[in-house]
Amino acid sequence: MKKTEYKIWMIVLILVIFLLPQNSLASNLHTLSDKMSRHAPSIGSDHEIRFTTPSGIGEAGQYLRIIFDSGFDLSNITYADINLFHGPATGFETEEVLSSTPTATNWGVNISGNLIDFIHPIDDANGDISPNDKVVIRIGLNASGGSKQIINPATAGSKIISFSGNYGDSGKLAVAIFEDQISVDSKTEGIPPNPVVLYPPSNITANSMFLSWSQNTDFDFDRYELYFSETSEVTNFNGYLVCSNFLYSETSCVVSSLLSNKEYFFVLYVYNTENLSSASNEVSARTIKPGGGIVLPTQPGTPTVDERICPIFSANFLIEGNRQQDTIIFINGSTDNISYPSATRWNSYISLSLGNNPFYIWARDNYGQISNILNIMVARCKIGDTNCDGKVDDFDLAGLAYNWQTDWCYADFNDDGIVDDFDLSGLAAYWDGIY
Known part of the structure; x- marks a missing residue:
């Protein structure tokens, strides 16, 4: 599927002086994962977050920000409930000393609302996380000296954890909140992998469909399994296994030998090396009626986003644009909170963290066909920072x-x-x- 690159608020070259500083090493964080000890709603859980940073964090004033989705309660934890490790091989080679504010040798940890900031020591010579280092962050009882945990959201579902900062790299991952099972001695029996987003079927014919999904990046990834059924609420128990992919980058499957003019339901399971699994969202589509009863139109056009030259300072921003008539819009795999003020317009309020925020937008028509993916980056600056250089001066x-x-x-x-x-x-x- 072709991806269209697009950047909001980087339109006119003469305005480049006012844009966010471009770090030549800036990139997406690699191999993002979060292992939780408990996934049940409204209960305390340990977190072990891992990633690789292409840019590194090596200067005083630079910080890493982790933003937990709404519903997570961080009010109980302090810096004493957190460990920060990093290194070139395992990620555990160096453990940093943490304190409530940065010192010449200590990393500062600021916990506010649903976010945690890790701030580089004020002495440039100390505490550097090198480019391409593996980073491990433990939060909760699994941390050395940890006595408090983050409380899970009260509602089940897939929750987003975002990573940003002023050092260049960013990323997002999804974690699952669901009723888990704990043995009577309170020992966790295993941690399921992070779920993925299953996209709507496309390239639909009378007997086949094309399925694709987002990529799992857990360290202990084992395989994807795609199941389908003729009824909704399909699982790996009542569905039929049609694809098993053992490469984490192999994120698509053509499902063939289907009956014509029939609706099918699909779900994608991710398994880890402990054979624990997590289910994706469910999607469905109907195959085409034979004999030319339905003639598929051309692939729907890629949606657009209205250009904005000015910077954005608000944490919530109304994004809007054009769409082909009779299509619905997906933002990062979701249709939630998207409005359609006219037959060819769409809009949605999006939540922004400081820095660059990636969004993937596509359209789907009534036949289940999806457009090319529009890849945009929305930049948010701090109030007072007119040139978005990371400080107000x-x-x-x-x-x-x-x-x-x-x-x-x-x-x-x-x-x-x-x-x-x-x-x-x-x-x-x-x-x-x-x-």
Whole structure:
């Protein structure tokens, strides 16, 4: 499936001075995973988060931010419930000393709401995480000296954990919240793998469909198994196994020998090396009626996103664009909270963390065909940071003062069309704040 690259707020070359700094090593975090000791709703769980950072974190003021999905309760934990390891081979070669704020030798840990910031020591010579280091973060009773845990959301489902910061790399992963089973001695019997997103069927004919899904990056990945049934709520017990893929990068399957003009339901299971599994979302589609009863139209057109030249300062932003008539829009595999104000328009409020936020957008028509994928990056800056360089300083103040009582959007932090007292107070509140 072809991917279309698109970047919002990087449209006019003359405006490049106001864009986020481009780190030549910046990339997506590799092999992201989070092993949880408990997956049941409203219960405490340990987390062991692992990833590889292409850029590394090696300067005072740089930080790694982890944002847990709404519903996770981090209010009980402190830096004492967390371990930070890193190294070139296993990720456990070096353990950093943590404290509530960064010192010359210690990493600072700031826990606020649903996020955790890991802040580099104030001495550049200490605490560096090198490019391509493996990083391991333990949170909870599994941490050395840990006595408190993060509380799981009260509702079951797939929850997102996002990774960002001002050092260049970013990423997201999904974890499953569901009723788990614990033995009477309170020992966890195993940790299931992270689930994936199963995309809607495409390339539908009278006897076949094409299925694809997002990639699992767990360290102990073993295989994918795709099951189907003629009724909904398909599982690996009541469904028919049609594909087993043993490479984590092998994320598609052609299902053939289906009956024509019949609806089929699919679910994708991920297995780890302990033979534990997690199920994806369920998707369905109907095969085509034989004899030319249905003639498929061409593949739906790729949706668009309206350009925005100005930076975004809000944590919630209304993204909107055009779509082909009679199609629905998917954002990162979900149709939740997407509105259709007209036959050819769509919009949705998206949540943004500081820095670059990747989104994958596509359209699906009434025949189950999906468009090419639109890949966009939405950048969010901190209030007061007019040039998005990671700090609020005299450059930002000079820009605000020069454009006082104008509509200069780089200092219009509340997006009300004028640079005024509100924007000045926002800049002052974050003055010289490196975030």
